Every structure is written in C-alpha cells, then in structure tokens.
Amino acid sequence: MGKLTAVQVKNLKEPGRYQDGEGLMLDIGKSGSRSWVVRVQHNGKRRDIGLGSARDVGLAQARTAAAAVKEKIKAGIDPTAKPEEPPAIPNFRECALEVIKEHRPSWKNAKHEAQWRATLEAYAFPDLGDKPVDQITAPMVRDVLVKIWLTIPETARRVRQRIGAVLDWAHAKGYRPTEAPTRAVNKGLPKQPKGQDHFAALPWQKAPEFIATLRASDKAGEEVRRAFEFLILTAVRSGEMRGARWSEFDLDAKLWTIPAMRMKASKVHVVPLSDRAVELVKAAAMGEPDANALVFPGAKEGRPMSDMTLTMALRRMKVNCTAHGFRSTFRDWCAETTNFPREVAEAALAHAVGNRVEAAYRRSDLLEKRRQLMDEWAAYCTGIAG
Known part of the structure; x- marks a missing residue:
C-alpha cells in the first residue's frame, strides 16, 4: 500500500520529492509545479519517467500508470517509446496498382496486366478509385457490379474477382479490418441467366440507321458519339478503342x-x-496532341472513357444491344452480304486462329484485303454504298 494519501497530495506545498512507494514520487518544484514521476531500472540504467501533472492526474491514477510502466519494462518494451502510427490508408486505385505490381512477375503473359488495368479502369476506378480502401463496403462493390452484371456477365465476374483480390490484399497489409465482403456482394446481385454470356448485337441491317441516329442524338456528348462511331467502323473491342x-x-x-x-x-x-474513321480521329484532336495522350479520353483528365459511358448512350437511345455486340453485327454483315473469305473477316476481328491449316494460311495479316473490307463496311454503315 502507498505511503501517500489523497489529502496529503492535496496539501503538500514544500518543494521536494515525496515517496509513495514502488518508485512512485510526487515532485514539487520551487515554482510550485506538481507532477508525478516513477523511478525504474531499464537496461541496467536508472530512469525517472514522468506520468503527468498532479493537477490532472490523481493519486490512484498515478499508481495505475506507474504499474503500467513497470509492466512494459518487464515485457522488454521501452515505456517512453512513441507508439507506432497506423499506416496511412491508401485509396483503392493505389492498392490495385500495387497488387498488379506484385503479381506481374507471376504472370506469364503481359495481357494479364493489360486486362486487369483495362477492367478496373473501366468499371471499378470511376466509383471506387479515389475512396480510402478501408471505407469500401459491400454496397459500394455491389453498386459497381450491378451496372454490368447482366449486360456483360463474364466481364462482370472478372471485375468482381479483381476487386475482391485488391480488398483481400489491403486486409493482409493492414489497411482494412476485413477481407473482401464477397458473400454479401454475391447475395445482393441478381442471378445471371445461363447461356447469356454472349453480347447482344444489333442486326446488321440496322447499322446504317443506328449511326445516322447516333450522329443526330442528344443522348450523348460529341466525344462519345465520335468514339462510338469509330468503334463500329473499326470493329475493335471497346477497351481497344x-x-x-x-x-x-x-x-x-x-x-x-x-x-x-x-x-x-x-x-x-x-x-x-x-476515310470516315480517319475523319473521326482527326476530329478528336485538340491542337497538336501529345503522342501518349488518349484519343478518346473520359470525363476525368488522363483517364480513358469508361465502357459504361457507351452502355449509357445505348440505354438513353433505347437501343437493345451492347457496344461489344457491334463486332457481331460486323461479322454477320461480312457473312451475309460480302464475298470476302472467312479468314479476312476473322483477321479483321483479331480472332485467334482455331486450326493449323488456317493458321498457316494466315501467316500474312491480309492487310490489303482487310482494307477493302473495312472500306466497304464504312460505306455501308454511312449509307453511301452504291
């Protein structure tokens, strides 16, 4: 039991050090300052450690604090060391880029990184990119996925997996208290119909009408209309455009x-x-563009246009198809209205070759034949075919 009482502590005025026991002392300075000190042995040296002003810390609190100091010393902990500050919480984009960086050596093909970046930039970063990773909740992830869950289900599942991988990594690094809320997200999403992984396509007969409507539409900005027409005329994938x-x-x-x-x-x-595709690219130039700048940028500076931008344009125009589906529109038009060989159409779509015979035949990329094909496609789409 200590030697001092609460009344004594209150009444003592004479400068000096008053022992309570177990190394705890009340230190009264010549100026009248009053503070608590505990004397300990640490690493073979005697040390006096301050516990605070007696005006703010009562006798019982001082005894508790002194005991805590001694417990730390027994555990080999420096009681005067400042506690480690928690790590600064990065945002989702920063975490995703770190995940990509760490996974890069394990990926056999550079396309994996490109696909990760493309899908996250298109679907996750617009809503989650700038949010601190510890603040991302199941409803936030669900809201990102539900926009594409039924329209591009295969891509949506990949985005879900990649978001989950980033959140799990952040948990392992100590940036968030929990792993990815996968179960809650899954429960909040509608069931994907079986056999619906293909992309809804516009019938090829309606392509010219669609482009005419697109050009005149007020449902999308000029940059979006220009990008969409270019996408159709080149028959590339959305992410490539x-x-x-x-x-x-x-x-x-x-x-x-x-x-x-x-x-x-x-x-x-x-x-x-x-020629029309070249016109669209030239129209996108603002002065003398930087070689590394995006031709069809998104609303945020330096960021690509999101795939959802194209999807929303279609929804506002009340057209029941997907941007990717225009590749099927092009392929059907090739098969039903032209005499170009199948391998030319497949090369135009950059499809992988399925057998050795066709692969040997296509050692050339059939560029000039493809040029003729794309000119005819553009002429058909823009309504000037003879």
Missing part, C-alpha cells in the same frame, strides 16, 4: 497499330482505317 493513344496512329497511311499488350490475344493488331 477506349485505350487508343495518338502514338498508335499513322493517319497518312490510314493505319492504327494496337500494341500486343492491349490485345486479347497479346499480338499486335494493325487496323486499316476507312
């Missing part, structure tokens, strides 16, 4: 060279451009 940069274009030669890392098959794809 949205990620296009000025350095990829040779407008004098009317060629667009998409690097392998941005292609699904991880092979360079050269797209011959029709």
